[in-house]
Amino acid sequence: MVEEIGTTTEGDLIINVGPQHPATHGVLHLVITLNGETIKKVEPHLGFIHRSIEKMCESLTYRQFIYVTSRMDYLSAHINNHACALCVEKGLQIEIPARAQAIRVLMDELTRIASHELWWGAMAMDLGAFTPFFHAFRERETINDIMEETCGARLTMNYIVPGGVMQELHPDFQKRVKEFIVLYKRKIHEYDEMVTGNIIFQNRMKNVGYLSAEDAVSYGCTGPTARGSGVSCDIRKLYPYEVYDKVEFDEILETAGDSFARYMVRIREMQQSIRIIEQLIDNIPDGDFQAKTKAVLKLPKGEFYSRVETARGELGVYIVSEGGTTPYRIKFRSPGFSNLSALDHMARGGKLGDLIAMMGTLDLVIPDIDR
Amino acid sequence: MLNEELKTKITELLPSATFEEGGEWLNINIESKDWLSLAQQLRNDDSLFFNYLFCLTCIDWKTHLTMVYHLSSTKYRHNIVIRSKLDRINPEIETVSHIWRTADFHEREVYEMFGVNFLNHLDLRLLILPDGWEEKNPMRKDFEDPINMIRL
Numbered sequence: 373m374v375e376e377i378g379t380t381t382e383g384d385l386i387i388n389v390g391p392q393h394p395a396t397h398g399v400l401h402l403v404i405t406l407n408g409e410t411i412k413k414v415e416p417h418l419g420f421i422h423r424s425i426e427k428m429c430e431s432l433t434y435r436q437f438i439y440v441t442s443r444m445d446y447l448s449a450h451i452n453n454h455a456c457a458l459c460v461e462k463g464l465q466i467e468i469p470a471r472a473q474a475i476r477v478l479m480d481e482l483t484r485i486a487s488h489e490l491w492w493g494a495m496a497m498d499l500g501a502f503t504p505f506f507h508a509f510r511e512r513e514t515i516n517d518i519m520e521e522t523c524g525a526r527l528t529m530n531y532i533v534p535g536g537v538m539q540e541l542h543p544d545f546q547k548r549v550k551e552f553i554v555l556y557k558r559k560i561h562e563y564d565e566m567v568t569g570n571i572i573f574q575n576r577m578k579n580v581g582y583l584s585a586e587d588a589v590s591y592g593c594t595g596p597t598a599r600g601s602g603v604s605c606d607i608r609k610l611y612p613y614e615v616y617d618k619v620e621f622d623e624i625l626e627t628a629g630d631s632f633a634r635y636m637v638r639i640r641e642m643q644q645s646i647r648i649i650e651q652l653i654d655n656i657p658d659g660d661f662q663a664k665t666k667a668v669l670k671l672p673k674g675e676f677y678s679r680v681e682t683a684r685g686e687l688g689v690y691i692v693s694e695g696g697t698t699p700y701r702i703k704f705r706s707p708g709f710s711n712l713s714a715l716d717h718m719a720r721g722g723k724l725g726d727l728i729a730m731m732g733t734l735d736l737v738i739p740d741i742d743r
Numbered sequence: 744m745l746n747e748e749l750k751t752k753i754t755e756l757l758p759s760a761t762f763e764e765g766g767e768w769l770n771i772n773i774e775s776k777d778w779l780s781l782a783q784q785l786r787n788d789d790s791l792f793f794n795y796l797f798c799l800t801c802i803d804w805k806t807h808l809t810m811v812y813h814l815s816s817t818k819y820r821h822n823i824v825i826r827s828k829l830d831r832i833n834p835e836i837e838t839v840s841h842i843w844r845t846a847d848f849h850e851r852e853v854y855e856m857f858g859v860n861f862l863n864h865l866d867l868r869l870l871i872l873p874d875g876w877e878e879k880n881p882m883r884k885d886f887e888d889p890i891n892m893i894r895l
Binding site: 417418419422424426427462586587589590591592603604605610674675676677679686688690692700701703705709710712713717742 | 765766767768794795796797798800802803811813817820824843844845847848849870871872873881882
């Protein structure tokens with residue numbers, strides 16, 4: 373499976389990026405066929421962190437398997453938990469309390485900001501700038517601290533469970549989130565000054581890694597990757613869950629389809645997340661944080677599918693139940709897996725140096741791809 | 744299109760298709776030999792326009808395998824689920840990776856995990872599993888690995 377560095381019969385150079393490479397943000401192996409400096413083919417080799425989560429879940433109960441899913445897309449662990457909880461609730465046909473719904477959406481949006489912050493810092497670092505990384509992590513730390521207070525963990529929160537959320541919010545939660553919004557609004561213009569408006573960054577990202585709207589749909593791209601090509605695919609708008617139909621926010625669409633468009637979608641999406649948080653933070657309804665559920669959950673015989681919008685795109689959870697306490701088959705349709713499949717198409721004809729910019733704006737999280 | 748209209752339309756395209764309701768979306772059961780022609784019509788018919796394959800997977804029922812395709816249209820926003828039974832000993836179905844290109848990776852995953860042979864797939868080889876895992880199919884129910892699998 374691992375090709376050595378060498379040449380093909382046509383005289384093209386074969387080089388490897390990864391499995392251990394700073395720009396892959398994990399262990400991803402790309403075998404690249406080069407003609408001079410022009411890319412002829414990119415072939416991803418996956419599976420370096422494959423844990424067979426789908427197989428593992430087949431022997432875990434509906435309460436247990438949620439904890440494993442935090443380890444898939446560890447940058448949006450909340451949203452992964454959320455997708456699984458929604459799917460189980462769909463099977464059990466339970467309504468969750470209004471308070472839990474609001475808390476879930478708040479947590480999702482905080483996670484989305486944290487995830488985009490990390491992407492922004494890491495992407496700037498891929499392109500050779502080190503300072504943005506520190507700026508991004510400074511704000512991200514604040515979110516992680518807020519999460520830690522309420523959920524007890526910084527990355528793998530496991531806070532959203534079938535029926536609602538695990539426990540009551542920390543008493544300081546609202547105060548801390550409001551402080552964060554003030555801090556964030558003061559800092560956001562720094563991002564634009566440092567990176568977005570920088571002519572070097574713009575030249576490296578514009579007209580690089582073009583993906584047309586039709587190709588984006590055909591490759592199954594979702595999230596900011598597809599929205600950068602002008603495909604409306606925000607699950608929060610199209611198939612609203614929880615309180616997303618009651619809050620006001622815009623679906624960000626760019627039409628250029630290049631790396632800079634995908635960059636702009638994420639930058640503007642963070643501001644929309646702040647907008648959602650502002651609307652909800654003072655309006656968390658009173659009441660229970662969890663619906664009354666049985667200690668042992670049993671889903672009726674059948675098939676259930678739930679879709680949510682993670683920071684990277686559409687996450688689908690497909691549960692096939694035989695009526696027992698564990699799922700018979702579970703499939704995670706992860707956004708990164710489909711987004712990565714478009715990389716070869718995007719990169720062909722481009723330059724090797726631009727490949728890093730393309731990978732950066734795809735926002736790859738390898739455990740999410742490998743599962 | 745509503746489920747009833749979809750039903751009529753798909754019955755026109757493929758009279759042997761059977762329907763199941765009750766789930767979130769319309770479920771359509773088909774024979775695996777009809778899949779390629781139906782897929783092309785679903786994608787190219789202007790009133791159906793299923794251009795987005797959002798999930799492709801396989802289920803091992805111990806007696807047979809079932810391929811499951813979740814399709815959606817970005818134009819009309821309707822969804823359907825296509826299911827096709829496959830023989831467990833020698834599972835074969837036509838590839839759709841030239842119709843929906845996302846199927847390329849998803850079919851390679853199903854190939855290595857379940858051992859389904861996708862006919863006319865241009866690049867059918869291991870994607871996630873390392874070398875030496877050909878013909879092992881770890882997602883099948885009867886797969887045993889005494890070292891790596893922990894039974895609770």
